[in-house]
Amino acid sequence: MKTQKTVLITGTSSGIGKAAVKYFHERGWNVAATMRSPEKEKELNQLPGVKLVRLDVTDEQSIQQAVAETITHFGKIDAIVNNAGYGAVGIFEAATAEQVRRQFDTNVFGIMNVIRGILPHFRERKNGTIINISSMGGRITFPLYSVYHGTKWAVEGFSEALQFELRQFNIKVKTVEPGAIKTDFYERSMDLFRKESLTAYDAYEKVTYANTQKAGETAPGPESVARTIFKAANDSSFKLRYTASAQSAMLLALRWILPLAWFNAMVRGNVEKGFKPKN
Secondary structure, eight states, X not given: OOOOOEEXXXXXXXXXXXXXXXXXXXXXXXXXXXXXXXXXXXXXXXXXXXXXXXXOTTXXXXXXXXXXXXXXXXXXXXXXXXXOOOEEESOGGGOOHHHHHHHHIIIIIHHHHHHHHHHHHHHHXXXXXXXXXXXXXXXXXXXXXXXXXXXXXXXXXXXXHHHHHHGGGTEEEEEEEOOSOOSGGGTTTEEEOOOTTOOTTHHHHHHHHHHHHHHHHSSOOTHHHHHHHHHHHHOOSOOOEEXXXXXXXXXXXXXXXXXXXXXXXXXXXXXXXXXXXXX
């Protein structure tokens, strides 16, 4: 009889995380759906085989408790999905030091905290899969996303290096790279930089922000990313990267093929469309 697998997913109160919980559940996995305030969740707690667990990726004690609680309840953890994150977006000069720190605390150090929390269990079992939700923005860039891109490029580099250390224990490290996805990333989950006294960038920000927002309006839903996450969790190979949409696959391929100057010109032609700098 095949043992039922268990996945722990962070950031499951909405968007990609919630879609991933449902996708794994529908395919027979046990799921520890973690979030900062599980008492507020009214949908996932109705699913058999899904356990709501409190976890804040910036609180190492809560991570240790969540891992221990999941293992006690389900017996083991086969995979973790580091999905918790958000976007801090806007003109960099308008960003406060606190906003930059908070972005890295969640998107980078949060992932590292969760991985440190699960590694003793995975090493003991000589098995485990770590899936870090990155972005096509971990290998290409767009205006207004400098801080966010900084975190995702860090996740890509960290994941690529970490895989070497963990391969000896049969622990797999994987990154999933979505493109634009229609979730609340473009609304509730976004932190916009604002500095009232800084107006020099206003015309540029207005145009580029509007153009990037359009990508979210026409993008596929989070279920497409959930499918890719599930594929990565079931892939027994040591493959590292998984693109999660046709858009991300195309843009990453173009970034690889084209000279950087050409690719950046293409980005400017799309994202800066309508902007006319003052002479």
